[in-house]
Amino acid sequence: MEDQEKRIHELENEIKSLKDVRKTLRHNFQGMVQLLVETISLSNRFLGGHLKRTSVMIKSFLEKQNLPKDSVFFAYYAALLHDIGLVGEDAVIIEKPRAELSEEEEKLFLLHPVRGYEIVNSIYNLKRIAASIRAHHENYDGTGFPDKLIGREIPEVSRLLHIVDDFDHYRFKYNSTPKEAVAKLLDGAGTVYDPEMVNQFESFINLYYQDTSHTAKTVNLDRLESGMYLDEDIILSNGVLLAPKGIILDNLAVAKIHSFSSMIRGGHVIRVIY
Ligand SMILES: [Fe+2]
Ligand SMILES: [Fe+2]
Secondary structure (H helix, E strand, O other): OHHHHHHHHHHHHHHHHHHHHHHHHHHHHHHHHHHHHHHHHHHOHHHHHHHHHHHHHHHHHHHHOOOOHHHHHHHHHHHHHOOHHHOOOOHHHHHOOHHHOOHHHHHHHHHHHHHHHHHHHOOOOOHHHHHHHHOOOOOOOOOOOOOOOOHHHOOHHHHHHHHHHHHHHHHHOOOOOHHHHHHHHHHOEOOOEOHHHHHHHHHHHHHHOOOOOOOOEEEEHHHOOOOOEEOOOEEEOOOOEEEOOOOEOOHHHHHHHHHOHHHEOOOOEEEEEO
């Protein structure tokens, strides 16, 4: 009996240390990806902002669906890395609306999901994220690229990424309002996007952006609060994009901004909507 209790105790300790190792690995991975995205934002602020906004939005969307933490993390990192295949490309290809790209630029643009896949797939344990990156421009009706996957053949996270990705471009490349951006997504329901997901996303956006019709105000850094819509980029003195225009602040983002307050470029007054 005593032996049994001893064994149970040993097993409990082993489980605890395995959990600790898992936690450390996760923290290391998170740190590496964050560092990578900060580096991307240094060379192309538009791309850095796009990756940060889409990842924050996808996380918020999935948390509202009450998905397990692991699924939320998976989608969050897929979003943070989804356009890594564009790194090193001419800023024109990244920042110009796709309809305005030249034939040559369009050819290069079409390569980025496979390039991104190849970069991420080479990292141990990231093969599932790599597959999601590869498919983020696949259309629901099979007319997308690179593999012309149809409907449920497209990984679930890629179907969601396609929606969040385009929403962000409508907002920040085409200057559409949230309402106009959602209307464009609904136009593509069943052809470009998973129709069920677009409907869920529409309900989510109506809540997420409920207060952005208010006019922008400036507040001092120490008065930033969770729930405020950031109406300008927050940039550090070394050029790193700390938080991009267009995110809704949560407690974590507010704490992060406060911790870098001495390094923020342009003073301590921030334009927000709330
Ligand atoms: Fe992309
Ligand atoms: Fe994108």
